[in-house]
Amino acid sequence: MVLPKIKKNSDGSRHRMKVSDFDDVSKEILGTAACIFRCLIVSQAPFPENIAVKMQLAKAAWHEACQIKGINVKLTPSGVKMLLTRTSQVHGELKMKMCSLTASFFGFQLSNSNDVIRQNRDLAESLKDSSVFAFKDWKSKKGIYKTELLQLGINIMWFANRHDEGVIHHKYFNPMPVEVIALVLTTIECCINEWLQGLKEDIKFTSATYGTVYHGHFCSLQRFNERTAPYKLLDKIRVNLHDVARCI
Incomplete structure (x- = not known):
């Protein structure tokens, strides 16, 4: 399993996550997973009852994206957060x-x-x-x-x-x-x-x-x-x- 590398500020501190903060491999997986997550949200739970439902769909989207790209990259909390923002976006x-x-x-x-x-x-x-x-x-x-x-x-x-x-x-x-x-x-x-x-x-x-x-x-x-x-x-x-x- 590949562990994604996430960019930090020059002083080593974390900042608000953006797609550009991820390394190229993770960025590619994230882009595909985001599209899949948007599809899963509207087709299965447009207004999720709780965070657990959104988390489940985020994990499913990431797993499918990894399969499509042929590489197993670990889904990090930062990646989950990026995916969950797609609910309000859609x-x-x-x-x-x-x-x-x-x-x-x-x-x-x-x-x-x-x-x-x-x-x-x-x-x-x-x-x-x-x-x-x-x-x-x-x-x-x-x-x-x-x-x-x-x-x-x-x-x-x-x-x-x-x-x-x-x-x-x-x-x-x-x-x-x-x-x-x-x-x-x-x-x-x-x-x-x-x-x-x-x-x-x-x-x-x-x-x-x-x-x-x-x-x-x-x-x-x-x-x-x-x-x-x-x-x-x-x-x-x-x-x-x-x-x-x-x-x-």
């Missing part, structure tokens, strides 16, 4: 990408006009009612979990190009995990919430603020799957979300 990245998509998809407008502010507020409230934003046709409530926005979000986050995580590590997204679907729906809801006052405001997308919301969407998807089990509707949706994303 949340922030998804939220940022979904905000503009959600606004343009539903027609929210940036304006100080009282009429526009009222329209934004009414639209946000309508979309939030019974989570109709998850429908393909949210006005008539038809096509549950078939909204094009769900596909657009998955495409831009994980399948934007052939070097993206969903393509390189496609095994984590084929078929699309229920966890990923619930996560994107939760992000969409967060983006809609930012318009509830009529003027866009920034809302933090964290476990503390949206862990419960995610759990609600995940449970709703499970109930939908149980009620439509004979038709395997959710299975078909999951396969289609992946296949369409891979065809881009």
Whole structure:
């Protein structure tokens, strides 16, 4: 087993860890492990219940990265810390990408006009009612979990190009995990919430603020799957979300 070498300050003291602080071999493993960890988080535990869950996924990601690179490098506490930061990173990245998509998809407008502010507020409230934003046709409530926005979000986050995580590590997204679907729906809801006052405001997308919301969407998807089990509707949706994303 190779022990990673970590750079220190000139006086020998430690400082805040960055990827550049690791030696070349460890840096290469860390880069691959970070991508895998991001995939594991969104596909297995988007809002981990505790640190033990994140630690388990970090170790799994590091182990797989070592196998891919063909070298066994020990995972150090510093490496674990670097990997765990990817949880909030992936949340922030998804939220940022979904905000503009959600606004343009539903027609929210940036304006100080009282009429526009009222329209934004009414639209946000309508979309939030019974989570109709998850429908393909949210006005008539038809096509549950078939909204094009769900596909657009998955495409831009994980399948934007052939070097993206969903393509390189496609095994984590084929078929699309229920966890990923619930996560994107939760992000969409967060983006809609930012318009509830009529003027866009920034809302933090964290476990503390949206862990419960995610759990609600995940449970709703499970109930939908149980009620439509004979038709395997959710299975078909999951396969289609992946296949369409891979065809881009």
